[in-house]
Amino acid sequence: MCITKLTLTVYGPPVPKGRPRFTLSGTTYSPKATVDYEELVRISYRQKYGLFMIPKDKPIKMSVTAYMPIPKSTRKGDLPIFESETHPHTKTPDISNIIKIVEDALQKYAFENDSQISTIIGHKFYSNTPRVEIEIEQ
Numbered sequence: 001m002c003i004t005k006l007t008l009t010v011y012g013p014p015v016p017k018g019r020p021r022f023t024l025s026g027t028t029y030s031p032k033a034t035v036d037y038e039e040l041v042r043i044s045y046r047q048k049y050g051l052f053m054i055p056k057d058k059p060i061k062m063s064v065t066a067y068m069p070i071p072k073s074t075r076k077g078d079l080p081i082f083e084s085e086t087h088p089h090t091k092t093p094d095i096s097n098i099i100k101i102v103e104d105a106l107q108k109y110a111f112e113n114d115s116q117i118s119t120i121i122g123h124k125f126y127s128n129t130p131r132v133e134i135e136i137e138q
Helices: 032-049 076-083 095-106
Strands: 005-011 060-069 117-127 131-137
Touching: 005 032, 032 095, 060 095, 076 117, 095 117, 095 131
Parallel strands: 060 117
Antiparallel strands: 005 131, 060 131
C-alpha cells in the first residue's frame, strides 16, 4: 500500500493531553480522559487504515485542526460567526496539548515514532460539530 497523505477525523470534543498523575507509592499513570481519547484516535485510525504505518525512515508533516464546541453562553447575534468554523478558539485547552495527544495516540499505529514529525501545524476553531481533523503527509 502506497499512501502519501493520510486524513482522519475523530468526532467528539477534542481532549488535551493530561499531565501524568502519581499514586502515593510514586507510580505514574495517565488520566482516564487521556487514555480514553488516545484509544478513540487509535480506533478511528485502525478503522480507516488498518495496519498501515508510514515507514520509520520517512519524515512526516502533520496538521491538526481542532473544532471546539460553541459555548452555550454565545449571544444569538454572534452564532453565525462561531458556526462558520473559521472563528479562532483562544481558550483552553492549548493547541499544543491537543497535538500532543494525537501524536502519542498515533505513535506505533500511523508512524513508528513522533520524532519522524518534521513539520507540524495546528489550528483551533469553534464548530457545532466538535472534532479533530488530522492530516499526515510523508
